[in-house]
Amino acid sequence: MTSPIKPPQEIVSTITKIAPKIYDMTVVSTSEEGSAALISRNAKAGQFVMIRADEEGERIPLTIAQTEAKKRAVRLIFQVVGTSTHKLSLLKPGDQVLNLAGPLGKPSEVVEGKKVLVIGGGVGIAAILPIAGSLYHAGNDVTVVLGARTRDLLILKDEFKPIAHRLVLCTDDGSEGRKGFVTDAMNDLVANTGAYDVGWAVGPTIMMKMCSEIAKRLDFPLWTSLNPIMVDGTGMCGGCRVLVGNEMFFACVDGPEFDGRLVDWDNLLLRQKQFKTEEADSFHHCRLENQLHSR
Ligand code: FAD
Numbered sequence: 329m330t331s332p333i334k335p336p337q338e339i340v341s342t343i344t345k346i347a348p349k350i351y352d353m354t355v356v357s358t359s360e361e362g363s364a365a366l367i368s369r370n371a372k373a374g375q376f377v378m379i380r381a382d383e384e385g386e387r388i389p390l391t392i393a394q395t396e397a398k399k400r401a402v403r404l405i406f407q408v409v410g411t412s413t414h415k416l417s418l419l420k421p422g423d424q425v426l427n428l429a430g431p432l433g434k435p436s437e438v439v440e441g442k443k444v445l446v447i448g449g450g451v452g453i454a455a456i457l458p459i460a461g462s463l464y465h466a467g468n469d470v471t472v473v474l475g476a477r478t479r480d481l482l483i484l485k486d487e488f489k490p491i492a493h494r495l496v497l498c499t500d501d502g503s504e505g506r507k508g509f510v511t512d513a514m515n516d517l518v519a520n521t522g523a524y525d526v527g528w529a530v531g532p533t534i535m536m537k538m539c540s541e542i543a544k545r546l547d548f549p550l551w552t553s554l555n556p557i558m559v560d561g562t563g564m565c566g567g568c569r570v571l572v573g574n575e576m577f578f579a580c581v582d583g584p585e586f587d588g589r590l591v592d593w594d595n596l597l598l599r600q601k602q603f604k605t606e607e608a609d610s611f612h613h614c615r616l617e618n619q620l621h622s623r
């Protein structure tokens with residue numbers, strides 16, 4: 329009797345804590361038909377996955393930080409902020425990830441031969457890694473600005489060195505690079521070298537809002553990756569509605585990148601907070617359940 333064919337599984341191959349509360353995880357498929365294999369062959373810069381750790385978990389969106397088709401591998405970098413990211417952080421090499429869907433969203437519009445500015449803040453640094461790489465290899469003049477609260481949170485900086493013509497590091501407390509926010513660096517760069525043809529900024533919502541105000545003043549397009557709460561990630565639930573240029577879009581299928589100059593940031597900030605109480609309760613219970621397992 330022949331043994332039944334096993335369905336493909338998505339397995340954690342590596343998971344490393346790279347900074348306080350920030351994890352670098354690679355998921356691989358057990359066969360070419362698996363989701364990680366499919367994503368690794370098709371993903372482009374700017375796209376994301378929806379991931380679910382286990383039966384009881386919710387799906388959450390994470391940006392695809394890197395792919396390797398030969399290894400059927402997808403690299404995700406996430407910060408623990410609540411229940412689902414905490415559960416992901418407890419996974420170990422060899423553990424199964426229940427669902428991984430993608431690549432989702434529209435890829436970044438990769439220009440050629442332009443003067444571009446790429447800004448990453450906090451865990452948003454991971455999201456701009458593939459964007460900076462694609463822009464560099466497409467022959468653009470790439471300036472990268474990375475910012476974090478403090479030195480330990482300034483992740484992946486060595487990975488940007490080969491894909492940036494200029495790399496500016498900033499920390500709020502001055503523990504590495506220049507002291508101050510990415511917006512200070514952005515203002516100085518523009519004052520010294522003139523406006524950019526196009527830019528990207530990915531990070532905390534308030535950072536993207538402030539960078540967009542500078543881009544608006546200087547009149548150059550700035551792509552920002554919007555992060556409303558997503559449920560299905562496929563345009564079906566309407567949960568990720570955003571207002572851009574007074575029009576309504578679904579960030580999961582129409583974005584996640586939109587020109588920050590046109591985004592209604594206050595509406596986004598408000599919508600992100602709508603489940604704060606439930607999220608806090610859920611995290612409290614989750615930590616109680618897992619206190620013996622926390623790493
Ligand atoms: P919760 O306690 O449930 O939520 C904490 C906060 O996270 C909420 O207040 C809300 O603002 C946000 N959030 C909660 N649920 C969702 C959801 N379903 N969708 C979106 N935001 C949510 N984070 C990373 O660390 N790395 C990434 O690469 C990354 N990429 C993203 C790409 C996209 C397109 C989007 C929309 C978000 C991305 N995020 C990323 C944010 C990440 O999805 C949230 O931090 C995560 O869903 C929080 O889940 P939680 O259960 O741990 O926390």
Ligand code: FES
Pocket residue numbers: 557558559560561562563564565566567568569578579580581
């Ligand atoms: Fe449901 Fe975008 S997450 S429509």
Ligand code: MG
Pocket residue numbers: 386410411412607
């Ligand atoms: Mg949650």
